[in-house]
Amino acid sequence: MAGLHNSEFSNPVINWIDTRLPIFTMMQKEYGSFPTPKNFNYFWNFGALATVNLLLMIATGVFLAMNYTPNTSMAFESVQRIMRDVNYGWLLRYLHSNGASMFFIVVYIHIFRGMYYGSYKKPRELLWILGVVILLLMMATAFMGYVLPWGQMSYWGATVITNLFSAIPLVGDSIVTLLWGGFSVDNPTLNRFFSLHYLMPFVLIAVVFLHVAALHITGSNNPLGIDVKTPQDTLPFHPYYTAKDSVGMCVWAMVLAALVFFAPNFLGDPANFIPANPLQTPAEIVPEWYFLPFYAILRSVPDKLGGVSMMFGSIIVLFILPWLDTSPVRSARFRPIYRVLMWVLVIDLLALGAVGAHRPEGIWVVIGRASTAWYFLHFLVLLPLLGKFEKTLPLPDSISQPVLKGGIGGGPLAGAAAAQSMEKN
């Protein structure tokens, strides 16, 4: 297998490197000429957006870490020092805190797209599972990051969430002690959370790499959910999708800028501007908005272990989604009932989010329980049955068929592509 690569690059320096380490050939293959379905809509921007968002978080986070002090007596003030005395420290911090919210918005839409168009189905099951691993890592990272400013919500959020593990029979309390590094949330907890918060994004990068590698083996799904049949169905990734992703990135940057510059604390909780005080519990302990639906599930079950199991179960169920959905048709476009169910699930999650933001009393308890039940009903009962009973619409023959609408010619490659496909068939 060993041997020099026969590089096709004409630039002598690039050729020299590429012969010995063909990274340029690889990039050309995976991001230059990579054949990509031609019918993506803008939902297919969000994978690229998530990658860029992760890089933004790491870039701003590295500089924040240079000025942050992970010690319970100094953490709160060191964050305020970043805001007041570090050059553009406020910009770094607001980009980082609002960047986290944007990251979840982008990833939640990315997941919605995967579900709506059936991207998790064979042969992309492992790609999907890696995606769920990314979601879990992201959640852990975001949770630990929120603890670092050491405000009231940092402290009490950390107390509530770490205490969840005490619900585990037998070993629960030992796990909590291990997480805390002591017998309450204190300096050792802050230290290890800081360390792990710095470590996790690099683990994320590794899993994202696997996610993308798996994607480049199976190829992308598309809004029709049918396989690529001929080269006519595809376009080279560059310049078509680099251009299209760039449009999305500009819009993403604009939304982020609007938050950072004009409403930087809009998504945050005022209580986190109060330094952590172990002797005073805030009136409400509420997680960041992106955890609210899961928090609602946790509180909807009147039993600690039950609630914790349901909360983690709501993510675990995503791991087996490729096998819960028994329908052979991928895209919701051709699944009239599934399409409705997907939007109902979106409403269900929004309802859970609203429940998570309110005290569990009165009508909110009822809505919370009903929405929790529906969430699991959707995945565990409706999806497996739907594959058997749903009457799906006829699928188009190929991606280019509905695209061309009976016309002739495709992209600039259509002529050559058509000739190629004739040879193959």
Place this chain on the structure above:
Amino acid sequence: MRPVALALFAGLLAGPALVPAAFAQDAADLPKQNWSFAGPFGTYDRASAQRGFQVYKEVCSACHSMKLVHYRDLSGIGFDAKQIAAIAATVEVSGGVNDDGEPFNRPGLPSDMFKSPFANDNAARAANNGALPPDQSVLLNAREGGADYIYDLLTGYADPPAGMTMGDGMNYNKYFPGHQIAMGQPLHDDQVVYSDGTKATIEQEARDVTTFLAFVANPEMEERKRLGAKAIIFLALLTGVTYAVKRRVWADVDH
């Protein structure tokens, strides 16, 4: 069709960002004020903020610390270097130890933090009937309702409604959660004498000190909004150009 898709895309990105607002806890209905620093182009009213500093210095700072703020930060509301040096010099701070190893005090410098009224939290509690006056550096950000809440609280003292039993040493306030607040009514008409001739009504004092508290909590706000306007204009142009490039690239593809 394409612009529609683009609008949808923007909506999708912006939509979830708006959701938490609808989800926010039901806050008490606070009367709203017009603030000089509200809105995307708002700035701190310098005269009001300087009067607010006077209110802080003469009233609030008797009990409330402002530990995260330096005297030099006052340049942000229009005090010049001379004025700041004079303000800082009115306090005496610890200068560490001298060459003989003896602790000594010196007059404050612009680089010093605002001097706290009490040596520690216990001393603050002991002097205030057991209640700890919160530090005011980021107080405005730390309260649901922000500037409106602070203003309403300062002007919201009243006699308790008939039948309400008040705790020992507690005061009735219309806007404080639970309506019983340890802090006695801090502002009264003519509590301070403004050097610029502004009439010092309770409302005026409350408005001025709230503006000052907004400044100390968010000293970067004016620079942030200025930079933000540039960033949004730049990104809007970039979005337009990028979208045009995208259409050009895709012009010869049937899709």
